[in-house]
Amino acid sequence: MNNISLSNISKPIKNQLSEFSDVFSASMKSKVGLVDLVTKYILKQKGKKIRPLLVLLSSKISGEINERTYRGAVLVELLHTATLVHDDVVDNADKRRGFPSINAIWKNKIAVLMGDYLLSRGLMIAVEGNDFDFLKIMTGTVKRMSEGELLQIQKTRKLDINEETYFKIIADKTASLFETCCEIGARSSSENPGFHIAMRKYGENLGIAFQIKDDILDYEGSAKLFGKPIGGDIKEKKITLPLIHSLAQASKDEAANIKNLIKGGGKKDSVNKVINFVHEKNGIAYAEKIAKDYAGRAKKCLETFPENASKASLSALIDFVIERKQ
Numbered sequence: 494m495n496n497i498s499l500s501n502i503s504k505p506i507k508n509q510l511s512e513f514s515d516v517f518s519a520s521m522k523s524k525v526g527l528v529d530l531v532t533k534y535i536l537k538q539k540g541k542k543i544r545p546l547l548v549l550l551s552s553k554i555s556g557e558i559n560e561r562t563y564r565g566a567v568l569v570e571l572l573h574t575a576t577l578v579h580d581d582v583v584d585n586a587d588k589r590r591g592f593p594s595i596n597a598i599w600k601n602k603i604a605v606l607m608g609d610y611l612l613s614r615g616l617m618i619a620v621e622g623n624d625f626d627f628l629k630i631m632t633g634t635v636k637r638m639s640e641g642e643l644l645q646i647q648k649t650r651k652l653d654i655n656e657e658t659y660f661k662i663i664a665d666k667t668a669s670l671f672e673t674c675c676e677i678g679a680r681s682s683s684e685n686p687g688f689h690i691a692m693r694k695y696g697e698n699l700g701i702a703f704q705i706k707d708d709i710l711d712y713e714g715s716a717k718l719f720g721k722p723i724g725g726d727i728k729e730k731k732i733t734l735p736l737i738h739s740l741a742q743a744s745k746d747e748a749a750n751i752k753n754l755i756k757g758g759g760k761k762d763s764v765n766k767v768i769n770f771v772h773e774k775n776g777i778a779y780a781e782k783i784a785k786d787y788a789g790r791a792k793k794c795l796e797t798f799p800e801n802a803s804k805a806s807l808s809a810l811i812d813f814v815i816e817r818k819q
Contacts (some may be wrong), residue, residue, distance in 0.1 A: 494562070495800075497729075497813045497816065498813075499541060499543075499546070499813065500801030500812060501807050501809070502546070502806045502810050503546055504802070504806070505550070505553060505802040505803050505805075506546070506550060506553060506803070506806075508548050509553075509558050509562075509563075512563065513545050513549065513563055513566050515540055516563045516566075517536075517545070517566075517567050517570055517571075518536055519617055520614060520615075521535075521611070521614060521703060522527075523610070528607070528610060528714075528796050530713075530813060531595060531599065531603065531607050532607075533554075534595070534598075535574060535578075535595070535654070536590070538589065538590045538592050539590075541591060542570075543671065544566075544569050544570055544573050544671075544674050545566040545567075545569065545570050545674075547671065547674035547678065547696065547699075547810075548562065548565050548625070548675075548677055548678040548681075549562060549566060549638070550678065550696075550803050550806055550807050550810075551676075551677075551678025551679050551692045552565075552677040552678040552679065552681045552682040552804040553682070553803040554667060554688075554795075554798050554801065554804050554807060555679040555682045555683035555685065555688040555798075556559055556682030556683040558584050558681075558682065559681065559682060560622075561622065561624060561677060561681040561682075562682060563622055564618055564619065564622045565624065565627055565677040565678060565680075565681050566674075567618055568615045568619050568624070569615075569617065569631075569670070569673060569674050569677060571610060571611045571614055571615035571618075572614065572615050572631060572634075572635065573659070573670060574606070574611050575608040575609070575611035575612040575615070576638060576669055577589065577612065578595055578596075578604055578605075578607055579604070579608040581594040581595065581597075581604065582604045582605055582608075583642075591733050593784075595607060601755050611633075611731075616631075619631070619800045625800050626659050626680060627677050627680070628672050630671060630676055630677060631677075633669075633807045634669045634670055634672075634673045637664075637665040637666075637669040637670055638666055638670065639663060641661070641664070641667075641669070642663070642666055642667055642809065643664030644658070644661065644662050645662045645666065645731070648662070648732070649729075649730050649731060649732070652730065652752050652755060652756065654737060655737065656734070656737055656738075659732075659737055663700075663704040663705070664697070664701060666704070667700050667701070667703065667704040667707075668696070668697045668699075668703075668704065668722070669697075669700070670700070671697065671699050671700030671703065672693050672694075672696040672697045673696070674696055675692035675693055675696030675699075676689055676692055676693040677698065678692065678693075679692040679693075686796065691794045691795075691797040691798070692796045694795070695791050695794035695795060695807065698788070698791035698794065699787075699788075699814060701784075701787045702784045702785075702787040702788045702791065702811070702814055702815060703724060703737045703814045705734055706814060706815060707736055707819065708733035708735060709725065709734075709735060709777055710728070710817075710818070710819065711723060711726040711733065712724075712735050712771050712772070712776070712777055713777060717739070721785055723768070724764040724765075724767075724768060727764045727767050727768070728758070728764060730756070732757055733780075734776075734779070734780040735771045735776035735777050735779070735780045735784065736767070736771055736776060738774070738775075738779040738780065739751075739770060739774035739775075740752075741774035742774040742775070742776075743770075743774060747770075751766075751767060755767060785801055785815060788811045788814070788815050790814075791807065792808060792811055795808055796805055
């Protein structure tokens with residue numbers, strides 16, 4: 494399975510992805526020079542484009558890709574980009590995908606306003622296209638993403654995240670946008686409510702598997718290419734599934750000791766001790782098992798659909814998410 498790549502997965506919609514890129518660039522245009530300068534910089538940073546890929550494949554598995562599908566994909570990608578720009582301000586991040594972040598170049602004020610601009614452009618495109626069903630889904634998603642992030646901040650301060658809270662956070666913070674991509678894609682090409690529900694559930698399970706894998710990657714391997722370095726979550730005092738499970742396996746004293754190391758900030762020695770502790774307590778293996786369980790649930794959701802190239806790609810995307818190394 495290791496030869497799965499995003500370019501292979503996107504084959505059934507290769508031309509449509511290229512069309513999407515053109516529509517996406519056009520959607521950001523502004524008469525204000527500074528806005529255009531920043532959006533050109535954003536467009537240079539080619540991310541994985543997993544979210545538009547999900548919208549387009551979800552549309553194709555349910556029917557045919559059309560104008561409404563592109564509007565949905567642009568809405569999702571504008572929202573996602575806006576949240577990344579704002580996240581970098583919140584996290585004081587000076588890098589994004591290997592490039593200096595917008596706040597690093599233009600400072601926080603411009604970064605926050607650019608995030609607002611991108612969000613409003615997405616909402617305007619949906620209103621102009623009369624895609625009020627998309628807006629309804631999307632506004633619920635923005636609310637969930639914000640609440641998930643705030644719940645994580647609240648819990649991080651006390652270092653008291655349990656599994657139930659962790660799953661609530663990642664369902665709201667990450668999986669909600671995956672759900673939205675898949676539901677919007679299905680709605681853009683089909684009136685069949687069964688398809689809408691199946692794709693929404695697929696997106697939710699895929700999103701949870703994706704985030705668990707992301708959290709696992711923080712504990713293994715070298716610095717991820719263009720990603721955050723190993724141990725980044727520990728330095729930020731984020732308690733994720735591998736650590737939650739490991740703390741539950743430890744004695745009270747051992748768990749308190751590990752939490753003190755995390756509270757003490759991101760000294761290299763402390764980070765290494767926490768990583769070793771998680772390996773010793775089989776936190777990684779446990780998280781891998783749970784991620785695979787959600788991957789299996791996502792595959793089950795595809796059973797609703799007839800066999801075709803888009804279905805094969807959506808199935809391969811699940812394997813890609815679980816097996817990626819960065």
